[in-house]
Amino acid sequence: MLKTGKRINSRREFSEEFKRKIVDDFEKGVLSVPKMERYYGISNRSIYKWIYKYSTYNEKNIRIVEMKDSQTHKLKLLEEKVKELERAVGQKQIKIDYLEKMIDLAKETYSIDIKKNSNTPPSGGSNPTGKS
Secondary structure (H helix, E strand, O other), X not given: OOOOOOOOOXXXXXXXXXXXXXHHHHHHOOOOHHHHHHHHOOXXXXXXXXXXXXXXXOOOOOOOXXXXXXXXXXXXXXXXXXXXXXXXXXXXXXXXXHHHHHHHHHHHHHOOOOOOOOOOXXXXXXXXXXXX
C-alpha cells in the first residue's frame, strides 16, 4: 500500500518458458496442480489455462480432471481389494475342482454316484411327527 492509502496492483507476469516448464512438470507427473499452486503461489486457474494452451497431450475442448490424493489412495485400496477377492475366488475354484475330482474317484472306486444319489432315505429329523 502507498502512503496515500491507494493499493498497489500486484499482478505478476510469467514468461512463456516458465509456463511451458509448469505444463511439462504436470505432464511428467512431477507435481500435481494443487502442489504447483502451493509451491509457486500461482492460482490453479492460471495453471489449467496454461495446460490447455501448451499441453502436447491435451486436445481442444477436453477437460482435464485430476484426481486428488485421497481419491488415488481410495482407488489403490479398491484395486488391492479386487486382487484379494480374485485370489479368494481362485482358491475356492481350486477347492471345487479338488472336491469334484474326489467325487469322480469315489464313483469309479465304489460305483456310487454321490452327485445324484436320490435312493437314500431321508434322515430321521425330516419325518413328520404326526402331531397337529
